[in-house]
Amino acid sequence: MWRSRSHSLELLRMFQVKAVQRWMSTVMSFGDGTHGALGLPSSAVGVGLDAYEPTPIPSLPSDIVSVHAGHYHSLAVTSQGHLWAWGRNNEAQLGPGFSSSRESWNEPKMVVGLENVKVCAAYASGVVSAAVGDDGSVWVWGKSKRGQLGLGKGVTEAVAPAKLEALSGENVAKVSFGWGHALAQTVDGKLFGWGYLADGRIGKMGNQLEESPLDSAAGTVSDLEVAGKRVLQGMEKENDMPTVWEPRLVEELRGVHVIDIACGLDHSLILCRNGALLSCGSDAYGQLGRARPDLGIFPVDISFKPVSIAAGLGHSLAICELDESDSSVGTTNIASWGWNQSSQLGRTGPGNLPSLIDALDGENPVSVSGGRVHSVALTAKGEMWVWGSGKNGRLGLASSVDEFEPILLDTLEGFQILQAVSGFDHNLVLVAG
Template sequence: MLRLLHRVKIPAGCRRCMSTKTTVMGFGDGSHGALGLPGSIIGMGSDAYEPTPIPGLPPDVVSIAAGHFHSLAVTSEGDVWSWGRNKEGQLGRHPLSLREAWNEPKRVEGLNKVRVQAAFASGVISAAVGDDGSLWVWGSSKRGQLGLGKGITHAALPSKIETLPGEEIVKVSLGWGHALALGKNGSLFGWGYYADGRIGKIGRELEISPLESNSTKLRSREEFSAIEAAEKSVMEAIEKEKDMPIIWEPGSIEELDELKVADVACGLDHSLVLCRDGTLFSGGSNVYGQLGRANKDLGMQPVDIELHPLSIASGLGHSLAVCNDPSSEPTGDATSVVSWGWNQSSQLGREGPANIPNVVEGLADKTPVSVSAGRAHSLALTAKKEVWSWGSGRNGRLGLGSSADEAEPMLVEYLEGTEVIQAVAGLDHSLVLVAE
């Protein structure tokens, strides 16, 4: 999750590192090669329980992105590097590239004439924004997530979305089957699977998906006792969807036409949209309470949050926001992390009602500046360049040296003494960008 991007081409805090050597580190689940570690054979990879340097990357990485099972890095020269799962083509490599080499970081093909400013990743799609505001996508999705036109479900190499003429895109956020793109001028575009209003209203009536209609059934079953069982319920519901409502090309979101957008974040099947006036909207599935609002109407509706959001993040079923507390002393510029949604593995980092946005008390005096959320874990980067993690510790995804869950934020001590520029969570792994 990046900080606000009103007029920024690369993440705030990363611009100065263009003349500084950097190292990308990873921790968590390595079974798909997303950690880029030697000997990480697809399906048999090793996990990393502490931040571990990823070999083979250039020393001038300025930003990173973590998808569900793959990772991306952008260099100061505007190149994109990728590694991890490539079954859907999300690495941007030749279709016949060796499966055994997916875990090795390599430069994305097909972007030689594009100077990339930022890259973004989801489960099956990758995206890059050029210095001219152009948007490029690659991977596979039957849900229209590529945004390349009706019926186009696969792009082995980066392809430019041609239906955004005159728009300078600065950020993209990708869910499992939907996408949101933020323009430099505050405009917002959505495409892909639009059931439950996860991308708002774009020229069609909103529809409820089988996943949302099954929410009572899901809640009543005792499957939330395990992360795998909960995910299985979600995936089963998705597979049952027929005649999926899809927006095949980017369209303007009607509910927000008169507003200027500052930040966007897509979870698995929900979305958060932060406007420049501080209003936070949510849309999509509310199975876990991830919308954070009593209003049950479909589409983009205001979140019930008291503090002033500055930046946002969405996990599989939970939501995070860095907020300003104007009542803080003495300057009134202190920040807090607010969380809501799925909390089976303590990924909210707090007690209390899960569906109501509340402050994560363990970070109250840490001045968080950005947050990121995975399947069932959360990360926060502070003004002191420290990384705090909480939630599910399985596979070492918290970087704390164990597989134990943590109910409240814990300092990633391995990174003490380093200057962390960026921290991002994939589904089951995490990445940090460190200045040398």
């Protein structure tokens, strides 16, 4: 039975309070190891930096209860509420005490500066990390000129975890990051947004909606010369970006109870308790899932009942409950839409509107995660399915071959898989024992 994110978070907090030493888990990783996000010593992956099959990370504690993959780095939370990090650190997204030398990025270490915080969840973008405490507080660190830290006007750097004071008094259940924007939902269903706001990716925020000259326009132009000129024009405007520097309530959804959020590179998905699935931001790849990609927060054109959502760079995913007319053998499936250049939708057909993945019919997926150009899912039977780009081993199938539809990752057969998440080009898998 699917449960709301806020309910699951409460269960995790209760677990951490009552955690005992017999809890045992292992984190595995596979995919692109260029930025150290796999956390593997060179001896574990042999020649080269990539891992083509799920490989245990040997230097993490044995009581990891959740993992999160940023774009190029990774985070793991222990049963005691400690946070570990590894991967890219050019923007201080690993926190203080970590070297900026690439040679040490693959070495997991505990994040310094959260000693008085019992961390129950962690989230990340490419340049920023965040931790949610068991009291619902949010702590952020890293560097972002787009206001993604949320620490106040002009604050673009936090080398140590800093509390998001603008969310004080709120009990935050989940945070999601795009490339330059962020959303946070509270246990009582409120939605907050901050960071880069072009294309309405965090709502109107009291400003006139405007298209991003850099993120969206170039993606919809087929002429390369014209697209190049638009990118250059957009770059010239980088110093005058429309930015919300601190979390603000998304006024369009005041009074609407939000139960899940997901940010792609420059779009957002919002799932409401009344069953409505909303989208906003760039629609350069059809990732909004609407026949009319108007600027603003509007419903996705989906005929199924979504119960949880995820977003890759330019594609969107939703676990949907099915009725008898949708499937004769399964109770859930995944709807996908958006960018499909590397088959990350796991299906054929038009990509701009949601459609179910036929290959997963009858498999009853319970969670899904999207990378740059690949996707992964867990099923009710505890199996992991992967599809999309196989470059750098990011599908874990011991090859670089793309998979046009979901395929079972059978090397994990026999493991009790607790969680599977994707960064841009790498994956983390949490297994019991």
